[in-house]
Each structure stands twice: as C-alpha cells, then as structure tokens.
Amino acid sequence: MGARRSFAVSAVLTLALVAGASADSSKSDGSFFDGGSGPVPQAKFRFRATAPAAAAADAAAVPLALRPMGPRQYHLGQIVVPCAFDGNAGQCLLDTGAGVNVLYKGPPWADRLPANGSTWDLTGACDRKPVTADGVDVADFRLGQASFGPAEFERMESDPANHGRYAGVVGMQILSKASRFSLRLMRSPALVLDPPQSGGGAPFSITSEKQIILSVPVGGVPLAAVFDTGSNATIVDVNFAKDPRNGFVLVPGSDKSYAGCSTGSKREVALYRAAGLQIGNVSLAGRDFVAFDLSDLRKNLGNDQVEMILGYDVISRFDWTFDWKSRTWAADSGVRIQSAENRPPPGDDYFSLVQPGLAR
Numbered sequence: 320m321g322a323r324r325s326f327a328v329s330a331v332l333t334l335a336l337v338a339g340a341s342a343d344s345s346k347s348d349g350s351f352f353d354g355g356s357g358p359v360p361q362a363k364f365r366f367r368a369t370a371p372a373a374a375a376a377d378a379a380a381v382p383l384a385l386r387p388m389g390p391r392q393y394h395l396g397q398i399v400v401p402c403a404f405d406g407n408a409g410q411c412l413l414d415t416g417a418g419v420n421v422l423y424k425g426p427p428w429a430d431r432l433p434a435n436g437s438t439w440d441l442t443g444a445c446d447r448k449p450v451t452a453d454g455v456d457v458a459d460f461r462l463g464q465a466s467f468g469p470a471e472f473e474r475m476e477s478d479p480a481n482h483g484r485y486a487g488v489v490g491m492q493i494l495s496k497a498s499r500f501s502l503r504l505m506r507s508p509a510l511v512l513d514p515p516q517s518g519g520g521a522p523f524s525i526t527s528e529k530q531i532i533l534s535v536p537v538g539g540v541p542l543a544a545v546f547d548t549g550s551n552a553t554i555v556d557v558n559f560a561k562d563p564r565n566g567f568v569l570v571p572g573s574d575k576s577y578a579g580c581s582t583g584s585k586r587e588v589a590l591y592r593a594a595g596l597q598i599g600n601v602s603l604a605g606r607d608f609v610a611f612d613l614s615d616l617r618k619n620l621g622n623d624q625v626e627m628i629l630g631y632d633v634i635s636r637f638d639w640t641f642d643w644k645s646r647t648w649a650a651d652s653g654v655r656i657q658s659a660e661n662r663p664p665p666g667d668d669y670f671s672l673v674q675p676g677l678a679r
Contacts, residue, residue: 381463383413383508385635388551394632395551398502400510402486403461404429404472409486411462413510416547416628417490418528418619422455422472425483429474432457439473450475460493465512467493488549491529501640502548505652517640520647526620531641533648535629536597537606538566543624545616546639550630553596557610559626560591567591570607586611598637601652 384399402411407428419441422429437454452473460470470493477483494500501511523546524532531546537555560567573590588611595602608627617623637650 379463379465379512381465381510381512383502383504383510384410385504385508393552394635396631396635397551398504398508398548398631398635399485400489401463402489403459404432404457404486405459407486410484411487411489412485412549414488414490414547414549415494416530416545416549417488418492418526418530420470420472420490420492421452421488422457422474423477423485423487424474425477426486429486432474434474435471437471441473441475462489462493462510467496491525491531495525495529495643498644499640499642501638502634503638504635505638514640516642517649520640520642520645520649522646523641523648524646526622528620530620531648532622532625533629535627537627538594540565542626543622544627544629545620545625546634547628547630548634550628551632552609553606553630553633554613554628555591555593555608555610556613556626557589557591558612560589560608560610567593567608567610596633598633598652599650601637603633603636 381400385396386399387394387396389395398413399410400413402409404422405428407426409426419439422432424430432455434453435456439452439454441450441452452475455472455474457470457472460467460472472487477485497512499513499516501514503509503511521534523534526532533544533546534541535544536542542555542559555567559565560569568591570590570592576588576590588609590607591610592605592607595604596606597603613625613628616628617625637652640649642648
C-alpha cells in the first residue's frame with residue numbers, strides 16, 4: 320500500500336444536511352440537496368459585477384458550469400469543467416481542495432488505462448475510512464482546449480453522489496501548473512489560465528499537496544481557511560465554534576444534524592452562526608456555518624492552524640485570482656450598493672452583502 324494522501328478536503332460534504340434528523344433518516348447520496356443541472360439561482364436583488372482579471376483575447380479561458388444543489392437558501396453547488404483524458408472527453412469536478420487528481424472507474428477507456436504501480440490510501444476531512452486507489456498516467460490531459468500535458472490520476476470507484484455524471488476530479492496538482500489563474504464565477508463562468516497580472520493582493524500559503532490556505536476574518540477573528548471549491552458548504556472547526564470567546568452561537572435545534580460525505584457515509588454536524596465573514600472589502604453578514612471536528616483534516620494537510628474550509632456557498636459569490644509566483648490572491652464580489660432597488664430584502668441575512676462604509 321502506498322503512502323497516505325489527502326483526497327477530497329473536497330467532497331467533504333455532498334451535502335445532505337438534515338437539521339434535527341436521525342442518522343438513519345438522512346440521505347448520504349446527495350439526493351437531498353441534488354437540484355439537478357442548470358444555472359445557479361439568482362439572488363433576490365441585482366448587483367453589478369466586475370471581473371478582477373477579465374480574460375485578454377489571447378488568454379486561455381475554459382468555460383465552467385455552476386451546478387446548484389439543494390434548497391436555494393443554502394446556495395450549495397459544484398463547479399464543473401470540460402475535461403479530456405487522452406482524447407476521451409467528459410465532465411470533471413473542479414476541486415481546489417483535492418490534493419490529488421481522481422479518475423472514476425466505469426467507462427471502458429478509464430478501466431483500460433494501465434496502472435502505473437502506485438497504490439494510494441486516500442482520506443478526507445469528512446470521510447474517516449480510507450479509500451483505495453491505483454495510480455494511472457494520462458499522456459495528454461486537457462481542460463477545454465488547454466493542454467496540461469502528462470498527469471497522474473488516482474483511479475477509484477465513483478462516489479455515490481456522482482451518479483456517473485463526472486469522469487473525475489481535477490485538483491490543485493493540475494491548476495498549480497499555471498503561473499496564475501482566475502475563477503470568474505459572477506458572470507460567464509470561466510477558468511482563466513495565466514490572465515494578465517493585476518498586482519497587489521493578499522498573501523496565501525500552500526500545503527505540501529498545493530492546496531491553498533487563506534486568512535479569512537470571521538467575526539473579526541482571522542481564520543486559516545482551505546480554499547475548497549469541492550466542498551458544497553463552508554465549514555468551521557466545531558471546537559473553535561464552541562469557544563464562546565470566538566463569537567459563534569449554536570443554531571437552535573441543529574446539534575443533531577447529519578451530513579452526507581463523499582463516499583456515502585454520514586457524519587454528525589451542527590450549525591453555528593457568526594456575526595460575519597470578510598472577503599476582501601465585502602462582509603457577508605449573519606453566516607451559518609456547518610461545524611464538525613477538523614483535526615483529521617489538519618493532520619492530512621500537515622497544517623495545525625486550519626480552522627475552516629471555505630466552500631462553494633461563499634466562493635461562488637466572488638471572482639478570484641491566484642498568482643503562484645507572488646503567492647497572492649484577490650477577490651471581487653462586484654457588489655455595488657447604490658439604491659433601494661439593489662439592497663437585500665429586510666431580514667434576508669443570507670444575501671446580505673454589505674461593503675464597509677456604505678449605508679443601506
């Protein structure tokens with residue numbers, strides 16, 4: 320058996336979150352929050368969006384599809400990208416939390432690829448039971464029309480929430496080959512490879528498997544957070560949330576909730592509310608966070624400072640740019656609060672995006 324590697328900091332949650340439900344009644348196959356394919360539901364107010372790193376005419380822009388999952392108010396979802404393995408085209412999940420690339424078994428061409436002799440014991444933050452995978456080499460891997468040349472993938476059984484939709488999972492081992500990349504998610508979603516350099520930005524760090532760690536203020540307290548497009552929900556460590564000094568409050572009735580993990584197992588979670596989460600100059604007010612013990616995640620990442628997984632529900636509200644040379648990142652929500660027409664409805668905390676210094 321090969322060395323243990325951290326798979327799917329991603330796919331941490333599928334997220335079948337059922338407040339107050341028993342373990343037997345919660346669904347772990349993703350069907351509870353499976354909203355089918357289609358455009359991401361629009362917020363209840365309109366805003367003007369601007370991309371921080373718009374693609375130049377010669378930049379490699381790969382179209383993305385944002386696939387919503389579940390009740391609208393949770394804003395959960397997945398990012399899907401067109402991919403090709405030695406000419407075999409399919410759809411892949413874009414998962415910045417995955418330390419490895421994954422190829423799902425099933426299609427004849429995938430099963431025929433010869434194993435390269437490596438065997439991996441893959442683990443994640445939600446799934447404590449390891450999943451065995453065998454390494455395979457792909458001579459020409461592509462995202463859209465962009466070629467990334469040869470790449471190693473870990474071949475494994477498809478997770479129950481996949482339902483045969485996706486050929487595999489694209490992690491940071493692929494994306495880190497670009498000197499810079501942008502995730503444009505606010506309009507005309509696209510992955511832009513090597514966009515024009517914009518300068519500035521906040522620093523980020525990386526793990527040994529190239530997952531990105533950001534500093535994200537929550538309730539005024541900066542938390543080390545894994546940037547994870549593969550996690551449907553943003554997650555905070557439950558022990559951090561329980562500490563009254565950190566400003567989190569348990570959502571009544573949520574302490575017996577269950578979440579469905581990527582491999583079909585279930586995990587008991589709770590919901591905690593924080594005063595707000597700060598991304599750049601935008602505050603997302605009244606946030607509810609899924610909470611469970613992230614100690615396994617910290618061990619897998621080799622980083623004992625991580626207290627949060629920044630998931631799709633937050634990531635999809637911004638355009639992001641990461642520069643690997645300068646190790647800096649920038650995010651732009653495009654929100655411009657200018658009149659009563661584009662203010663959130665009263666009491667709609669989930670869509671309350673407030674820029675500091677701007678009156679509502």
